[in-house]
Amino acid sequence: MKDEYRRRLTQLLGDSVSFDQQICAAYDHDLGEMPGVLMAQIKACPTAVVVPKTTQDVVKALTFAGETGTPVTPRGQASSGFGGAIPTRGGLLLDLSSLNRVLAVDQEAMTVDVEPGVVWQGLSKELQRCGLDNRICPTSAPSATVGGWFAMGGVGIGSLRYGSVADVVEEIDVVGLDGRTVTCRGDRMQPYYQTCGSLGIITRLRLKCRKAEALRPYAIEFPDAFSLQAFMQEAIRSFDIDTAILHSDGYVAMRKAAGGHHSLAKGHFLAILAIPESQADDAKLALLTKMHKGEQFSEQVAREEWGDRFYPMRIKKVGPTVLVGEFYLPVDNFAAAWEEIAGDLSRDCIGMEALAISKSELTVLVYLPECSKDLLYPVRMAKAVRPAAIARRHGGRPYTAGMWFAAESKEVLGKAKYAGYRRLKKELDPENLLNPGKIVAPGMRWLPILNLGTVVHLGSALASPFARFLSYRGKGPSPSGEHHEH
Numbered sequence: 234m235k236d237e238y239r240r241r242l243t244q245l246l247g248d249s250v251s252f253d254q255q256i257c258a259a260y261d262h263d264l265g266e267m268p269g270v271l272m273a274q275i276k277a278c279p280t281a282v283v284v285p286k287t288t289q290d291v292v293k294a295l296t297f298a299g300e301t302g303t304p305v306t307p308r309g310q311a312s313s314g315f316g317g318a319i320p321t322r323g324g325l326l327l328d329l330s331s332l333n334r335v336l337a338v339d340q341e342a343m344t345v346d347v348e349p350g351v352v353w354q355g356l357s358k359e360l361q362r363c364g365l366d367n368r369i370c371p372t373s374a375p376s377a378t379v380g381g382w383f384a385m386g387g388v389g390i391g392s393l394r395y396g397s398v399a400d401v402v403e404e405i406d407v408v409g410l411d412g413r414t415v416t417c418r419g420d421r422m423q424p425y426y427q428t429c430g431s432l433g434i435i436t437r438l439r440l441k442c443r444k445a446e447a448l449r450p451y452a453i454e455f456p457d458a459f460s461l462q463a464f465m466q467e468a469i470r471s472f473d474i475d476t477a478i479l480h481s482d483g484y485v486a487m488r489k490a491a492g493g494h495h496s497l498a499k500g501h502f503l504a505i506l507a508i509p510e511s512q513a514d515d516a517k518l519a520l521l522t523k524m525h526k527g528e529q530f531s532e533q534v535a536r537e538e539w540g541d542r543f544y545p546m547r548i549k550k551v552g553p554t555v556l557v558g559e560f561y562l563p564v565d566n567f568a569a570a571w572e573e574i575a576g577d578l579s580r581d582c583i584g585m586e587a588l589a590i591s592k593s594e595l596t597v598l599v600y601l602p603e604c605s606k607d608l609l610y611p612v613r614m615a616k617a618v619r620p621a622a623i624a625r626r627h628g629g630r631p632y633t634a635g636m637w638f639a640a641e642s643k644e645v646l647g648k649a650k651y652a653g654y655r656r657l658k659k660e661l662d663p664e665n666l667l668n669p670g671k672i673v674a675p676g677m678r679w680l681p682i683l684n685l686g687t688v689v690h691l692g693s694a695l696a697s698p699f700a701r702f703l704s705y706r707g708k709g710p711s712p713s714g715e716h717h718e719h
């Protein structure tokens with residue numbers, strides 16, 4: 234960045250902007266561990282980091298970027314792991330976690346206005362003081378920001394009742410490269426949902442809340458995937474379930490190896506349900522459990538399992554790293570898809586965690602411990618795409634795009650929304666300055682005629698048959714272990 238630009242930025246933003254190389258380098262990655270060969274294709278280190286004190290600082294930074302043709306990357310807590318918050322062309326990094334005030338709670342309308350950097354778990358605590366709570370939150374609630382989750386898109390705890398994050402956001406303020414702030418509601422918010430801040434920076438969100446209520450947790454063990462699926466199909470129809478989380482034996486074993494308490498018998502599954510106290514019917518649930526060969530754990534175990542819902546990545550301790558494959562899957566095809574996935578990757582110790590997000594669909598995460606220091610890591614990583622490919626044959630679809638899965642953006646957004654996005658991008662950001670390389674993949678440094686998304690996509694497809702045979706030889710857990718007392 235030219236000296237004159239630095240001077241202007243400092244004049245505009247004072248100590249909210251930093252050019253310190255060590256500070257900038259701290260923002261060149263997110264939670265995912267990508268091989269150096271891929272990271273070398275982008276300019277991930279920003280030239281300057283802006284930590285805004287007010288939304289006016291965001292306006293100033295964007296106006297500067299628009300006038301000088303500087304790329305801008307927004308960032309919440311970088312917990313998404315899909316590369317959405319990593320710069321691809323250097324420029325300004327906007328750390329929005331500093332805008333973290335709860336602006337107003339409307340108890341009657343049951344809504345809350347927040348700045349984008351407010352963290353979900355903190356917001357829940359704040360709302361509970363006035364008898365309200367978040368309708369939904371990601372399982373990364375202890376760190377993930379409200380703005381980051383909306384811009385990334387997704388589903389989480391509570392989605393079975395309330396839908397995706399798009400369904401709970403009522404209104405947003407967005408700042409564009411011309412420094413203007415627009416307020417959007419209803420369909421006008423759609424272009425900003427799931428598009429990684431590549432059309433504008435969100436500076437305020439109004440969320441629908443719910444009355445705070447006690448949830449009763451249950452933990453139930455099933456002997457196989459088909460019994461679990463049959464139970465889930467009926468339970469979702471029969472009860473007003475807030476959240477249903479499913480774990481495979483491998484996942485529970487990984488958690489045990491990482492310091493957890495419980496384990497499951499080989500091939501067994503765990504369902505953790507949370508039902509509002511007012512709707513809970515223990516006798517009816519016990520009958521349904523028995524009908525599907527399930528066995529309920531004690532109330533204490535259920536409470537411990539439910540209490541652990543925000544710490545799924547504790548299992549990272551068993552890897553040096555953990556590869557994650559994520560996708561949506563119809564509930565009706567869960568068992569068949571899982572049997573195929575488990576058979577395909579049987580050489581590795583794999584774990585599965587799923588969340589019911591509607592009466593008909595689950596989001597499924599497959600975890601594979603791996604060694605990111607291994608020379609063959611770029612090939613090994615391709616294992617993570619195999620479960621999603623199998624899920625597709627069972628009616629599954631991709632979860633989100635970010636940067637690394639930009640080649641799947643059309644499928645993630647849907648054809649019509651993708652086409653509308655491309656039109657709007659040309660109109661609002663013709664120079665591609667707002668979070669470049671997201672949704673539409675970045676170009677490659679070494680081979681500029683190719684884009685990185687296509688290379689990652691094709692590379693994964695080519696490498697995955699070989700990756701399957703490169704099994705993990707680390708200290709991973711064995712799925713069999715001490716069985717917990719019911």
Ligand SMILES: Cc1cc2nc3c(=O)[nH]c(=O)nc-3n(C[C@H](O)[C@H](O)[C@H](O)COP(=O)(O)OP(=O)(O)OC[C@H]3O[C@@H](n4cnc5c(N)ncnc54)[C@H](O)[C@@H]3O)c2cc1C
Binds near residue numbers: 314
């Ligand atoms: C342990 C764990 C559990 C998780 N559980 C879930 C889950 O249950 N459901 C789920 O969907 N995801 C989940 N995730 C993924 C991730 O946590 C969510 O997508 C999360 O909400 C992202 O929030 P963040 O603040 O980290 O955003 P970031 O990762 O920092 O940003 C996400 C995207 O939004 C953009 N962005 C950030 N702030 C703004 C803004 N103000 N305006 C415009 N664009 C912006 C960024 O550029 C980036 O493209 C999980 C991740 C982890 C590590």
